[in-house]
Amino acid sequence: MTVTTTPGSGASDPGDPERPNGLFVGPPEAPDQYELLGKGIAGGEGTVWRALYRGKLSLPLLFAVKSLNRPRGGPDDWPSAREIQRWKDQIVLLNALGTTHVVKPHEIFLGARSHHEGAVDGEANIPYLAMEWVEGETLAELVYGAPAGGRTIVERMKYVTQIADVLGKLHSLSQMKGNPSVHCDVKPGNCIVHPERGVVLVDLSMMRLLDDGSGGGMYSIGYTAPEVIADPYAPRQPSADLYSLGAVAVACVLGKVPPEPSRDAIRTLRKEVRAVGREAGVPNPEAFAAHVLAMLAEDPARRPSDGPAWAGQLLGMVSAGTASEVSSGTPRKTPSKAPGEKPSEPSETSVTEKAEPGARPASGLAALRGRLVLSVPALVVVGITVLLGIVLLRPSNADGLLGAWPEPADRGSADPPLTRPADPAGPVATGPPSATVTPVPPSESAAFSPPGTRQAAPGEDVLTPSVPPTQHPATTGPPGSTQRPSTQPTPVRPxxxxxxxxxxxxxxxxxxxxxxxxxxxxxxxxxxxxxxxxxxxxxxxxxxxxxxxxxxxxxxxxxxxxxxxxxxxxxxxxxxxxxxxxxxxxxxxxxxxxxxxxxxxxxxxxxxxxxxxxxxxxxxxxxxxxxxxxxx
Missing domain, CATH: 2.60.40.10 (Immunoglobulins)
Incomplete structure (x- = not known):
């Protein structure tokens, strides 16, 4: 039953997500502008509430309001004017983007801590982000607890295609009006599913322009690329978002949080994804597993650079075996977990704190979290792409995919470090003698191709550069002799x-x-x-x-x-x-x-x-x- 509330009406009940909790937040000029509902959900970056926008309206409007925490190790004067401007720019960009797969932000403001009406306490130095609120469950709530089956694998892969569509737009130079961006925290808990509109990507507080210059230092266990784990403060690239997309696909297939990246983990995931695909009736489970895990390659250049195309092929692979379950509309919302089961979602973690994959906030996520959704157009899958995806991605041997992950001896460690070294070996960068340099890396778009590869046509978005693999030419011999592949690799030229x-x-x-x-x-x-x-x-x-x-x-x-x-x-x-x-x-x-x-x-x-x-x-x-x- 839905409870309709009006500002200040009824007894406050912090435990009911639809009733006022007696607290308010707002900018200095209107400190009681938003009336908070329920207890809120606390995460690594802050706390999000349902909230009623009061203003001078006859009836309030429902929003989501998120208070943002100061990052661990952040300056005392955080957020800086630059940080505030970054959030304001994001609001303008996302509202101009025109996609229904991303939440619509409303405003960012600095306010005092939550307080009772008319009793402002403290300075207005806490950043709050107000966003659209629409009812729906998180993707984590829908998929955690049970692997995909014959009746759910198609709808779950449709969710993946919708997320890929969002990322394709965010990474695009043209669609973002010359301001390509990265989300930096793609995971099922940040994907909200509406029964009619599909998936929307939310929690935009970590989103950054490619040339922003900071990775933020925060990441989510199980959904973070190895290069980000190795240095969370380094600038993020689209390839890191695409790794997260691949991890979301794994979660949708297996119904659980993926393990941290390593060679052994990839080997295990390949077997598990292949087994689930076979059980769900995927025509070629081996190719399906190879296609899913290609996005988890350790080397960013080896990940597929076109997320929407990769996801479309993925959907085609499962649709080929279960065509009767593919509809032109938004996927049906079929619960994948047992009744009453409380799925877990890994929270954001700082450089020095590692969240357990099974940990979840204490308050009711199912009743509160997923509600920021807009409408979604249907995604059309082309049959030729399906066939090409199945044929071209067939692995040549049982361990073919593992070539994307070198043996532990080549990497120094099978698992990337979780913390950034306090004293890296040598300067991250040095400048002229008069320059002062602090090791906090930036971000740049890399929309280009390396030597020897096709250059992008005018207006084409090249999201992730790829480096061609070293070729091993056949040896030559005297006329009439049999030519065999050389066992000696060609030396790599820089x-x-x-x-x-x-x-x-x-x-x-x-x-x-x-x-x-x-x-x-x-x-x-x-x-x-x-x-x-x-x-x-x-x-x-x-x-x-x-x-x-x-x-x-x-x-x-x-x-x-x-x-x-x-x-x-x-x-x-x-x-x-x-x-x-x-x-x-x-x-x-x-x-x-x-x-x-x-x-x-x-x-x-x-x-x-x-x-x-x-x-x-x-x-x-x-x-x-x-x-x-x-x-x-």
Whole structure:
């Protein structure tokens, strides 16, 4: 039964999610603007309530209001003006996006802590995000507790296609009006299912522009890419969202939270997904498992870059065996769990806190959480794509997919670390001697192809660059002899590209660079900058992020600095992506740290010993760089 409430009416009941709890929040000019209902749901980033917008209306409007917590280790003055502006920009972008698969935000404001009507307590320094509220269950509530079966696998894969559609739009340069973004927290608990409108992606507080420059440091266990776990503060890329999409697909198939990424986990998941697919009547369960887990590749460049196409093929694979269950509308909402079962959802976790996959907030998620939904168009699956997906993705051997995950000996550890090292080996980046650098990496879009691959057509969105695998040509012999494949792999030749910024871009005091590379063993990447408007030949070196782990640099990111203050406005700089010996880079870093403060002359000297792979010329304009001058 639905209880209709009016502002301030009836006895307060904090335990009933549809009745007022006696507390209010709002901006300083209207501190009682939102009347809170129920106890709210506490998570890693904050607490969300149902709330009634009062204003001067005759009848209140229902919203969701989320209070945002200060990130662990965040500055005392959080949120900064820049952070507030980021949220405001997101509201404008999402309202202009025009998709029905993402929640519609209303406003962001700073207010005092929740209080009784007319009794404001404390300063207005807590950020609140008000969003649309629509009834519905979370995807976690629908799928956790039971694997997909013949009657549910089609609808669950339809949910995956709808999530993929959202991410495809968020990552798109054109659909986001030149502002491609990443969600950063895709998981079933952030996906709300409406019986008529389908899935909507919610909880947008971690969403960031690609050039925002910060990963935020928060992530959700089971749905986070290994490169994010390795460095939660590094800038996020679309490929990380796509990993999360693949993990959601696994959860929909298996009915449980996926394990943390590792080679052994992928091997186990492959068997489990294949078994569930076979039981559910999927025509080719082996190809189905390979297709699902391709999105969980350790190397971001090996993940399918087109999420909607990947999800469409996935739906086609299951629809081919259960065509009678495919309808043109939104999937039926068929509960997959036992009556009364309370599914679990992993919460966000900070760098220093690991959430258990079975943990869940104490208050009633089923009665409160999923309600932020808009309408969803039906997704059409093309039969030819289905057949191609089944044929082309058939694995050549039982362990073919595992090639995406190197043996533990190649990685140093089967499982990525959960915390960022307090003192990374060497500087994350260094600037000219006068520059001050703090290791908090930024983000850049990498919409380009590496050397040797097809370049994108004008207007085409290339979301995740891919590096072609090394080919092993057949050996040659005398005329008439039998040619056999060589058992010796062709040596890897270093290759690299700079995808962003473009040639001739105007930059401020610092700028972020990103691209792709293919490196032989024992090599790493640096960015070397030279002032072309100066007669001095000096080059200054910064390391790309993760330089000491070259296996992660198939998709790389870094930053460079251009002069001190605004003294170099109007001057041109050339930035080169260079490959250098990893041992030489480590030795230069160790040498630089022998003095206090560190003398990075040995690091800058690497430019004379490296080989240039790509270059960009940029022009300096006034002002400090993004993300607090590429520092925080």
């Amino acid at each position: 290759a690299g590209a700079i995808g962003a910024p473009a040639e001739g871009t105007q930059v401020r005091q610092c700028a972020y660079f990103s691209g792709t590379s293919r490196l032989p063993a024992g090599k790493t990447l640096i960015l070397a900058v030279r002032n072309l408007s100066s007669e001095k030949p000096n080059k200054y070196v910064t390391y790309v992020f993760g330089w000491d782990k070259p296996s992660t640099l198939s998709s790389w990111r870094g930053r460079q600095y251009f002069g001190d203050g605004d003294s170099s406005v109007g001057q041109k700089y050339r930035v080169e992506l260079m490959v250098v010996d990893l041992a030489a880079a480590r030795a230069a870093t160790a040498e630089a740290k022998k003095t206090t403060p560190a003398d990075y002359t040995p690091v800058h000297a690497l430019a004379s010993r490296g080989t240039a792979l790509a270059a960009r010329t940029v022009v300096r304009i006034a002002g400090s760089g993004p993300n607090n001058n590429c520092a925080a």
